[in-house]
Amino acid sequence: MVVIGIVTILAGLMMPALAGSISQSRLTRDMALLRSHAATVAMYCTDYDGVYPLANADPWFAAQSWGEAVLKAGHFKSESEIDPDVHRRGKYPSIALSMCMVYDAALMRPGHTVPIEQQRTSAVRMEQVLFPSSKGLLFKVHNGNPNPSDGGVQFCCIEPWVFPVSMADGSAKAGNYLDFNGGLPPYIENEIGMPVYSTWFGVRGMDR
Numbered sequence: 001m002v003v004i005g006i007v008t009i010l011a012g013l014m015m016p017a018l019a020g021s022i023s024q025s026r027l028t029r030d031m032a033l034l035r036s037h038a039a040t041v042a043m044y045c046t047d048y049d050g051v052y053p054l055a056n057a058d059p060w061f062a063a064q065s066w067g068e069a070v071l072k073a074g075h076f077k078s079e080s081e082i083d084p085d086v087h088r089r090g091k092y093p094s095i096a097l098s099m100c101m102v103y104d105a106a107l108m109r110p111g112h113t114v115p116i117e118q119q120r121t122s123a124v125r126m127e128q129v130l131f132p133s134s135k136g137l138l139f140k141v142h143n144g145n146p147n148p149s150d151g152g153v154q155f156c157c158i159e160p161w162v163f164p165v166s167m168a169d170g171s172a173k174a175g176n177y178l179d180f181n182g183g184l185p186p187y188i189e190n191e192i193g194m195p196v197y198s199t200w201f202g203v204r205g206m207d208r
Helices: 002-047 059-064 066-072 084-089
Strands: 095-097 136-140 163-167 172-175
Touching: 002 066, 002 095, 002 136, 002 163, 002 172, 059 066, 059 095, 066 095
Parallel strands: none
Antiparallel strands: 095 136, 136 163, 163 172
C-alpha cells in the first residue's frame, strides 16, 4: 500500500509537466503546419491573379472553407492534409482563414460595418495587405481539447489560451487573443473586430 501511495503521488506530480509537454508539442506541430499552409495559399494566389481562396458567398463560411478552394485547385491532395485533426477527432475544421482575406476592408471600419446577413465575400489580393508580417492569415479556431459545452477552447474571446497564427508574410507566431489585439479586450461590431479573424480595417489592419 505504501508503494502504491508513493507511485500515485509521483504520478500526480508528473501529470502537469507531461500535460505541458504535450501542449507545447502540439503547438510546435501546429505552427509548422500553418507555415506550410501559408506557403500553399501563396501558391494558390499566384495561380489566381493574387486573389485569396474563395469557396462561399458568405465571408464567415468562406473563411472556414478556404481549404475546399485550395483542394479543388490541386494544391492539396486530400482534406486530411488540410486539417489532420478533423479526421482524427471527427470535429469541424480547426484551421480558418482570416475573414479579412475574403471581405471588403471598407466594411471593416468602426461605424461602417453591416449586419451579418448583409455581408458578402469580396475578392481580396495579396498586395492589398499593408502589413504582412503583422496581419494574421490562418489560425487555429479551437484547441481541440475536450470541453463539455463546445468541444474545445475557442481562440476568441473568453479564455486567453495560446494559439498558433500564420501571418500574411508566411511567418508564424503564437499567442492568445489579447496578444493579437494589442493587449486590449476586443471591441466587436457586427462580428467585426475579433483579433485575426475579423481584424478592424481588414487587410489594412494589424494583429501584432
